[in-house]
Amino acid sequence: MRILVTGGAGFIGSHLIDRLMTQGHEVVCLDNFYTGHKRNLLNWLNNPYFELIRHDITEPIRLEVDQVYHLACPASPVHYQYNPVKTIKTNVMGTMNMLGLAKRVKARFLLASTSEVYGDPEVHPQSEEYRGSVNPIGIRSCYDEGKRVAETLAFDYHRQNDVEIRVARIFNTYGPRMLENDGRVVSNFVVQALRNNPLTVYGDGSQTRSFCYVSDLVEGLMRLMNGDFVGPVNLGNPDEYTILQLAQAVQQMVNPSGEIKFEPLPQDDPRRRKPDITRAKTHLDWQPTIPLQDGLQRTIADFRDRILAESAAESESIALH
C-alpha cells in the first residue's frame, strides 16, 4: 500500500514508519520539522519506496495514497504552548486539509487523538464514553480543545462524506527518539539523571500518569487502522504511577545518589490519568506488553548514546580550537 504519515519525522511517527517500511509498504512522510528531525528517518532516506516532503499541513496538498496516519501536531506542553495559535491551526486547518485529501482519494484516515480530550478527569480510569472535563480557555486548551475539534471533524467527514476514519486516543507514550529538550516527564527525568542534575518533580509528585512504550503504541495504531473498529479507542498502558514514583524509578536505574527537587505544578495539570483499555482489548485484541522497567532501560540506553555522542563532539571541537 501507499501510506501517508503526517508528522512522520517526529517521535511516534518515525517508529511507525520503521514498521510500515519493514512490512514492505510505500511511505510518504509529510513534516514541517517543527519538533521532528530527518535524523529519525536516516534508515529510509535513500530507499526508493520512501518519500519525505517538507510541508506544513495547514496548507493543502494533493497526493495519491491508500491510507493516512495523521500524527502531525507537537505533543509536548512546552512545544504546543510555544505558539498556541499555530497549534490550533495545525489541529483544525491541518486536520481538515488531511481529511479533505482522504476524502478526495478515498483513503482510510487514522487520527492520532489524545487522552487530553478527557482534560482533568473526574472519572477514573478513563473509558471512551467519558466526555471529559476540559478548560476551554486555559494554557492547555490549544492542544486539548484542538484535538477535540479534530475528532469532531473526523466524525463529521465520516457521516457527511463517508470517509473511512479511525480515531485513537493516545495516552502518555515514551521511548527512544524523544527530544532531549522535549519537556515531557520521561525525557526530562532521564536526561537530568544522566547529566547528574536534580530531577524536577512538579507539585508534590502525587499526580499520576500511565506510560506506554512506543513499540506497543505503534502496534495498537496499526491494528486500529487495519481493523473494522472506528473508535474512538484508548491506546495506553493501564499501569499507573505517581510522578514521584517515576522519578524514583529513573533515579534508581541511572543515579541512585542523585537529588530530586520540587517545582511548582503547571496550571491545569491533570491530577490522574489511566486508560480503561477494554475497547482495545475487545476490538483490536491489543494490550501493552512492555513493562515500565524494560521500556525505561531501552529509553535510558538511547539517551545515554546520544549524550555520549554529544560530549564526544564537544571535546573534539574544544581540542580543534
Ligand code: NAD
Ligand atoms: P512529536 O512532536 O515528536 O511529533 C509531531 C510531528 O509533527 C513532528 O515531526 C513535527 O515536526 C510535526 N508537525 C507539527 N506541526 C506540523 C505541521 N503544522 N505540519 C507538518 N508537520 C507538523 O510528537 P509525538 O509524540 O510523536 O506525537 C505524535 C502524535 O501523537 C501527535 O498528534 C500527538 O498529539 C499524539 N499524541 C502523542 C502522545 C505522546 O505521549 N507522545 C500522547 C497523545 C497523543
Ligand code: UDP
Ligand atoms: N512533570 C514533572 N517534571 C518534569 C516534567 C513533567 O513533574 O520535569 C509532570 C507534569 O507536571 C505532569 C506529568 O509530569 O504532571 C506528565 O507531564 P508531561 O508533560 O510528560 O505529560 P502530560 O502532562 O501532557 O501528561
